[in-house]
Amino acid sequence: MPASPCALCKTSRALIVRPKNHQKLCKPCFLHVFETEIHHTITTNALFHRGERIAIGASGGKDSTVLASVLKTLNERYDYGLELILLSIDEGITGYRDDSLETVKRNAVQYGMELKIVGYGELYGWTMDQVVSQVGKKGNCTYCGVFRRQALDRGAAMLGVRHVVTGHNADDMAETVLMNLLRGDLPRLARTTSIVTKTPNAAAKMDTKDGRTDDGIEIIPDVISHTDIIRSKPLKYAYEKEIVLYAHHKSLDYFSTECIYSPEAFRGSARALIKNLERIRPSAILDVVRSGEDMAKLVPAEFGGAQTEEEGEGGCGAAQGRTGGGSMGSLEAKLREDEGAKMREVEALETEITLPIRTKGKPKSKPKKGAPTQAKKYQKQVMGQCERCGYLSSQSVCKACTLLEGLNKARPKADIGIVVGLDT
Amino acid sequence: MTDSSIPNGSTKPCGRCTENPATLFIRASHFCDTCFKKYIRTKVTKRLDPFKVRNSASHQQHKPPTLLLPLTFTPSALALLEILDWHYRAQKARTGGRAGFELLVLYVALPAEVREVVGAEDVEEGVVDFDVDCDGGEGLERRIARLREMFPAHEVRVVWLGEEGVPGDLKGVLLGEGGGGGDGGGDGGVGDGKLSLATYLRALPSRTARADALALLKARFITSFATAPLPSPQSPQSPKPPKPPKPQAQAQTAQTAHAILHPQTTTSLAERTLCETAKGRAYALPHLTSEAARPHGIPTYFPARDLLRRELGVYLRIVGVQGRMEGLGELVFGGDDDWVGGMGGGMETGRREQPVTKNTTIEGLMRAFFEDVERGYPGIVANVVRTVERFERVEGGAGGAGGARDGDGDGDEGRRCVLCRMVVLDGRFGGVGWGGDQGGGEMDEDEGDGERSENKGRRRLCYGCSRSVP
Ligand SMILES: [Zn+2]
Ligand SMILES: [Zn+2]
Ligand SMILES: [Zn+2]
Ligand SMILES: [Zn+2]
Numbered sequence: 001m002p003a004s005p006c007a008l009c010k011t012s013r014a015l016i017v018r019p020k021n022h023q024k025l026c027k028p029c030f031l032h033v034f035e036t037e038i039h040h041t042i043t044t045n046a047l048f049h050r051g052e053r054i055a056i057g058a059s060g061g062k063d064s065t066v067l068a069s070v071l072k073t074l075n076e077r078y079d080y081g082l083e084l085i086l087l088s089i090d091e092g093i094t095g096y097r098d099d100s101l102e103t104v105k106r107n108a109v110q111y112g113m114e115l116k117i118v119g120y121g122e123l124y125g126w127t128m129d130q131v132v133s134q135v136g137k138k139g140n141c142t143y144c145g146v147f148r149r150q151a152l153d154r155g156a157a158m159l160g161v162r163h164v165v166t167g168h169n170a171d172d173m174a175e176t177v178l179m180n181l182l183r184g185d186l187p188r189l190a191r192t193t194s195i196v197t198k199t200p201n202a203a204a205k206m207d208t209k210d211g212r213t214d215d216g217i218e219i220i221p222d223v224i225s226h227t228d229i230i231r232s233k234p235l236k237y238a239y240e241k242e243i244v245l246y247a248h249h250k251s252l253d254y255f256s257t258e259c260i261y262s263p264e265a266f267r268g269s270a271r272a273l274i275k276n277l278e279r280i281r282p283s284a285i286l287d288v289v290r291s292g293e294d295m296a297k298l299v300p301a302e303f304g305g306a307q308t309e310e311e312g313e314g315g316c317g318a319a320q321g322r323t324g325g326g327s328m329g330s331l332e333a334k335l336r337e338d339e340g341a342k343m344r345e346v347e348a349l350e351t352e353i354t355l356p357i358r359t360k361g362k363p364k365s366k367p368k369k370g371a372p373t374q375a376k377k378y379q380k381q382v383m384g385q386c387e388r389c390g391y392l393s394s395q396s397v398c399k400a401c402t403l404l405e406g407l408n409k410a411r412p413k414a415d416i417g418i419v420v421g422l423d424t
Numbered sequence: 425m426t427d428s429s430i431p432n433g434s435t436k437p438c439g440r441c442t443e444n445p446a447t448l449f450i451r452a453s454h455f456c457d458t459c460f461k462k463y464i465r466t467k468v469t470k471r472l473d474p475f476k477v478r479n480s481a482s483h484q485q486h487k488p489p490t491l492l493l494p495l496t497f498t499p500s501a502l503a504l505l506e507i508l509d510w511h512y513r514a515q516k517a518r519t520g521g522r523a524g525f526e527l528l529v530l531y532v533a534l535p536a537e538v539r540e541v542v543g544a545e546d547v548e549e550g551v552v553d554f555d556v557d558c559d560g561g562e563g564l565e566r567r568i569a570r571l572r573e574m575f576p577a578h579e580v581r582v583v584w585l586g587e588e589g590v591p592g593d594l595k596g597v598l599l600g601e602g603g604g605g606g607d608g609g610g611d612g613g614v615g616d617g618k619l620s621l622a623t624y625l626r627a628l629p630s631r632t633a634r635a636d637a638l639a640l641l642k643a644r645f646i647t648s649f650a651t652a653p654l655p656s657p658q659s660p661q662s663p664k665p666p667k668p669p670k671p672q673a674q675a676q677t678a679q680t681a682h683a684i685l686h687p688q689t690t691t692s693l694a695e696r697t698l699c700e701t702a703k704g705r706a707y708a709l710p711h712l713t714s715e716a717a718r719p720h721g722i723p724t725y726f727p728a729r730d731l732l733r734r735e736l737g738v739y740l741r742i743v744g745v746q747g748r749m750e751g752l753g754e755l756v757f758g759g760d761d762d763w764v765g766g767m768g769g770g771m772e773t774g775r776r777e778q779p780v781t782k783n784t785t786i787e788g789l790m791r792a793f794f795e796d797v798e799r800g801y802p803g804i805v806a807n808v809v810r811t812v813e814r815f816e817r818v819e820g821g822a823g824g825a826g827g828a829r830d831g832d833g834d835g836d837e838g839r840r841c842v843l844c845r846m847v848v849l850d851g852r853f854g855g856v857g858w859g860g861d862q863g864g865g866e867m868d869e870d871e872g873d874g875e876r877s878e879n880k881g882r883r884r885l886c887y888g889c890s891r892s893v894p
Pocket of ligand 2: 388389391398401
């Protein structure tokens with residue numbers, strides 16, 4: 001490649017081709033523009049307010065490490081006035097988190113941030129090692145995933161922090177949009193691209209004007225429960241490749257893990273599509289995120305609804321915590337079953353209808369076949385609180401508490417076969 | 425067990441008639457050829473309910489509505505044509521000569537220079553909803569002649585896209601800075617304001633952008649054709665370009681068609697959904713795949729929308745072996761008869777293993793993806809379409825019956841994208857000013873140069889279109 005000048009400063013030599021738009025930049029300009037874009041995301045969405053304590057969900061992986069580094073930089077450069085804390089979850093699997101927790105510990109020193117590592121043992125009374133010894137290896141992912149979903153919130157509550165930021169990037173967002181579209185998951189399509197998610201409790205306590213989070217300082221309760229936690233994603237528009245570049249050129253200390261999803265899983269298919277789309281048109285990742293934001297507005301209110309406990313950071317072993325979205329095979333089987341039931345229903349109906357009824361007047365198309373029955377079948381999720389722990393749940397007892405009950409009760413090996421409906 | 429054809433000598437009986445041996449296993453049922461044919465025809469004709477024969481006196485006096493079928497030489501479109509023709513003849517036979525509709529078949533041909541630009545040599549069959557690999561000459565003439573022989577009851581028209589350059593209302597958008605720019609700025613008479621389609625397409629940044637723009641232009645063209653009075657055919661026997669319809673000339677004369685029938689299957693609708701999502705045009709999804717929406721001011725039906733692409737391929741194979749439809753399948757463009765073997769199960773065809781590059785189209789990627797999904801998980805394909813059906817149409821979109829061209833007074837004009845003609849959600853044109861636009865100049869370069877942009881009408885491109893036509 002012939003030496004070309006940086007597209008921004010026009011003086012230094014360009015060394016980096018931005019994955020996002022193929023702009024050729026010098027290193028300082030790349031770092032600066034990357035940070036500036038995140039600053040832009042933070043300010044236009046009014047993610048933070050002065051004096052706020054923010055817990056950074058830190059796994060030691062590239063996303064959360066870059067997030068911590070950039071937030072520290074921006075907090076100083078633009079005087080956000082934030083108190084930043086690193087929050088890590090230790091599942092309690094011997095050896096599994098050792099390297100990543102060591103990384104987080106070094107990060108805490110490097111960035112001069114307080115670090116809190118919360119263990120499953122502390123949160124639930126069970127480490128994953130103990131869970132495995134109780135239920136066996138098979139199926140323990142279920143526990144890990146369910147516990148993880150609440151862990152960051154519970155950890156934040158322990159710290160007295162009501163705002164957790166996570167390292168979800170644009171690739172994650174885009175993947176999730178395609179995944180939910182393929183799964184036909186309207187409720188999640190309605191909300192996965194929101195930059196801020198909050199539990200109803202937290203939402204109710206805030207001035208919900210514009211859905212902003214930059215207010216309500218005075219109404220922070222004295223005791224913060226884990227249902228009051230706000231989650232936000234400052235890296236929502238940042239490309240994974242640029243995060244890696246940033247980490248590299250800033251020489252950040254992170255622990256690299258590969259999250260592998262089976263191609264059978266929706267997440268795996270969606271990821272492969274996103275990677276290919278990026279090859280065809282670099283802007284495609286952003287374009288899918290944009291589509292996701294627009295789709296959220298198209299989802300009818302009855303499918304929207306609140307965040308559910310199943311959502312978000314889950315899945316065993318995923319450094320950043322993304323659910324695999326279930327397998328295509330199991331959804332196919334379920335759809336086939338529904339289809340069979342519907343077919344029988346329709347056929348029965350048709351034999352009744354065809355003969356006598358003739359619509360008079362204008363030619364009018366029938367109501368769209370399938371649509372009404374489908375809509376009815378779609379169970380409206382009524383969100384309440386777990387009666388044990390108060391966590392958001394569509395059941396009277398949340399999944400974590402149900403699992404814990406089983407663990408605590410059953411001395412003999414629990415039959416985990418009865419735990420259904422979880423994507424692992 | 426995935427869908428497949430069953431080798432000869434099977435002992436499984438057909439699940440429908442329980443008599444004939446099954447030849448197919450599709451959607452978890454065993455079919456014989458006869459029952460499968462019936463199944464496909466029922467699925468299609470059910471969706472044509474608005475066009476059944478009316479017996480009231482007033483209906484008997486009036487000419488039945490004309491339905492426009494934009495045809496490509498793909499298995500789905502040819503199969504749909506056969507079913508419509510069968511349905512039409514069945515109606516006539518039942519009523520002693522009256523049908524509930526008239527069918528007008530329209531083939532939109534691409535001039536050679538345009539075919540060259542969109543990459544005739546390697547384009548995936550049907551990917552851009554065009555028979556790009558069609559030679560436009562003898563091969564096309566032969567096919568059209570054959571169609572007219574096989575379907576004498578219906579008029580078959582051939583029109584050429586882009587004969588008159590680019591639609592006038594688009595010039596401001598497309599001429600952009602540099603007056604057509606690109607490597608092909610020399611030809612096409614850009615200077616005198618007439619931009620040839622080929623020149624314009626050549627100036628777009630990528631093959632996927634060209635495919636996108638071309639498909640949009642084709643859709644607009646079909647809409648204008650349908651809503652304008654039918655031009656008189658110059659020479660019905662040769663596919664020479666007739667004058668494209670003049671948009672202004674519609675005043676009193678009846679429009680060509682009452683509705684457009686699109687040959688899209690469940691599979692292609694699912695593909696379209698993912699494509700538009702990938703292009704940042706999801707805001708328009710409720711209008712793109714819905715029959716209730718009439719974004720272009722003319723009712724649109726998708727009679728094959730409950731069928732998989734492979735199912736129509738199998739259908740075409742079955743009906744194309746004998747009788748008057750013999751050889752119908754040979755009209756499919758593209759040479760390989762993959763679509764016939766498509767029910768073979770497994771991944772044995774091994775095609776489209778080509779690596780994805782910047783020269784792949786988004787459509788091609790999604791097509792390859794859904795080919796696999798359709799084979800193993802047909803329910804998931806259908807579920808994607810059902811999901812989109814549940815989206816709410818937020819605003820506008822359903823243009824008045826008068827057509828959606830400029831000045832038709834549907835009140836939406838100012839809210840429509842000038843290229844794709846969709847009503848833009850919340851009036852957010854272009855790529856500037858949303859969360860993902862971080863002011864880094866990675867989007868439209870016209871930021872901060874509003875005057876020029878507005879002069880060119882560029883502000884009125886939707887987000888997705890501004891990606892294809894930067
Ligand atoms: Zn520079
Ligand atoms: Zn609970
Ligand atoms: Zn049969
Ligand atoms: Zn558009």
